[in-house]
Amino acid sequence: MKFTRIAVAAVASAAALGLAACGGGSGGGSGSGSGSTVKVGIKFDQPGLGLKEGSNYSGFDVDVANFVAKELGVTPQFVEAVSSQRETLISTGQVKYIVGTYSITDKRKKDVSFAGPYFIAGQDLLVRADDSSITGPDSLAGKKLCSVKGSTSAANLQKKVPGVNLQEYNTYSLCVDALKAKNVDALTTDDTILAGYAAQPQNQGKLKVVGQKFSTENYGVGLKKGDQEFCNKVTAALQKFIDSGEWEKSVKKYLGPANYQPGPGNPPKPTCQL
Incomplete structure (x- = not known):
């Protein structure tokens, strides 16, 4: 009887370990397991785009980040992505992707890849x-x-x-x-x-x-350099965000109160840019 109890306990322990091994971690994550948690970089101090107030997050970019996560079947754990640290956060695997007014530039594309643009600003x-x-x-x-x-x-x-x-x-x-x-x-x-x-x-x-725009800024979702498969998935999620009407809804909700109107080219056609 004692041997049986020990055997049962051993089997239960092994099963638990197996489940733990299959579950998603809290780090960068693979982004492929349903319900797994991945770290996502956003801005914490940009009202209307990415703002943290207590334990709440709000803004257009937050909506984008959440929609992408839902399409990937993962749960986002938000991390502050300060502008000067974004490439490092991605390249070192501290975040899986970043949605934080991240302009797509040739210089940045040397270190990270982008899905986008999902918004054109100035x-x-x-x-x-x-x-x-x-x-x-x-x-x-x-x-x-x-x-x-x-x-x-x-x-x-x-x-x-x-x-x-x-x-x-x-x-x-x-x-x-x-x-x-x-x-x-x-x-x-x-x-x-x-x-x-x-x-x-x-x-x-x-x-x-002032109201005198003097540049064109293409916002993209930053992700690990060369990750074609993940980039394609994020691009598809962005297109669905636009086609579903959620893009327009979010823009009106967060930027409409400032009488802001999206400029020419919005909403754009996102692509995978490795």
């Missing part, structure tokens, strides 16, 4: 509501400009306005704080991000978007 300027001296990039001489380390926005402005007094912070929210405190004169990044900040209740009437 770079603009955010200033204090009472400032009429800044009307576009050509009026930035002598002004202090803020952007985020590792973003395409900073690089674009340095090329367009050589010698511009650029202050680089780790997050856009820090730039917004600096703008309101008059430590900088303008914040530059994509118009979608700027509209989100301007629409926040605490910023209404205090900040405004």
Whole structure:
């Protein structure tokens, strides 16, 4: 009897180990097992796009990330993807994919692959509501400009306005704080991000978007370099997000309150870009 109990226990233990081995882990994950958990990079400080408030996440990019995860049959565990760390997070396997206003560029495609674009934005300027001296990039001489380390926005402005007094912070929210405190004169990044900040209740009437776009930013889902199979799956999920009407619904919900209208080319046709 004692031997039987031991044998049963051993079998039960082996079965449990087998189930554990089949289950998804909490790391980067394979993204192929139904119900498995994978880490997904998003922004935590971009209202209307990727915002963390307590244990809640909201925004257009969050909707994209959740829709893709659902199509893949996985559960997303969100990780903050600061602009300057995105390529590292992907290449080291700390996240499976990133949905965080991640512009597709040739430089980035040397290190990561993209599924997209799923949105086309444009770079603009955010200033204090009472400032009429800044009307576009050509009026930035002598002004202090803020952007985020590792973003395409900073690089674009340095090329367009050589010698511009650029202050680089780790997050856009820090730039917004600096703008309101008059430590900088303008914040530059994509118009979608700027509209989100301007629409926040605490910023209404205090900040405004200049409305002079001077770049084209193609947002893509960043993933491991050369992962063709996974890239194809994400691309299919993005197309379904657009075709189902969820794309338009999410844009209206999160960017509509700022009177933002998607520019030409939206919604785009996503492809796998290795």
